[in-house]
Amino acid sequence: MSQLIITPLKHISRFMGISPNLDIAFQYLAQLKLPDVVPTKEPVDLSDGVKVNVFDYQPSQTNPGSQLEGHQKWMDIHLVASGAEQMAVGSADAVKQTVDYEADKDIAFYEGQPEAVVNLYPGDVLVTFPEDFHQPGIKANDLPVRKVLIKVKVDF
Template identity: 30%
Template sequence: MIIDTLENASNYFNINPCFKGAFEFIKGHSDLEKAAAGPVGTFENLTAFVATFQSVSKETGLSKFECHDKNIDIQYCIKGKENFGWKPRQKCVIPNGDYNPEKDVRFFSDTPDLFFELAKGQFVIFFPEDVHAPMIGAGEIKKLVIKIKI
C-alpha cells in the first residue's frame, strides 16, 4: 500500500508501467469535482470511474473488507474525507465468502491492523496483497477509482 499526495505521484511511476498514465489522467482532469458518478475512461489496461456516496460507520465498512486478485486500485480523494481499514493479506485468515472472479473481489472478516484517512488531493494505491475496508467516515465522499489490470 502507498499513501501520498498527487504532487508526489511521479515518485511511483517506475513501480508499474500504467502508473504514469493513471496519474497523468488524474492531473489532466481538473474538473473531477463536477464529474458525475460513473465511468470516466478506459485506456492502457486502466478503467477509471467516479464514485459519490454517503460514508458508512466503521462496522458497516468492515463488512466490505476486501482485496483484489487481478487489479491494483488507485483511489484518489476528490471531496470529503474517507477512512480505510487495512491489513496485509497474508495475515487475513477468516474468509467471508468465495472469490468473485467477475468482480475480482474477495472478502475477509478479519480485523484491520490500522485505519487511515484520505483527504482531498491524496491517494492510496492498493495492491493485491492489501486488504482494505473503504467508505468509512462521516458525510459525503467523492473519489476517483482507477483499476489497473495486472
C-alpha cells in the first residue's frame, strides 16, 4: 500500500515535522498564492535537499499504470497551480520494472496495476515517498497544467 500524502494546499502545515527537508518544502508551499505562480527557467534550490521547478505542460498520457516512476533518494511533491491532471499511484507488489534505475537521475520506470488514479485540481498537493510508484501527466481534460514540482531529498 502506498504511503503518499494527498491534501489541499491550505492543510499542508499539518504534515510539518516528518523531516527537515519536507518542512522546508511545506513552508515554501504554505506561502504560495496560486494566481501568482509563474514558471521557472530552471529548478531553484530552496536548500541542499529541496529543489522547486514550476512549469506548464499538456498532460497526454491516457493509460494509467503504463509508465509509473519510482525514486530512491528523492521524494516528489506535486502541486497543481492551474488546470487538472490525473496521477496513477501504486506499490511495489503491483508493478514490474521496465527501465533500470538511473542513479544520476534517481529514477526507474515500471508498469502495472495502479492502486488508484487520483484527480488533481488547482490547490491539490500530492507527496510521493520512495516506496510510492506514481505516474503523473495523465490527461484529465484538454486544458494545460501549471505545476509546481518540488524534489525533496530523503532525510529521515
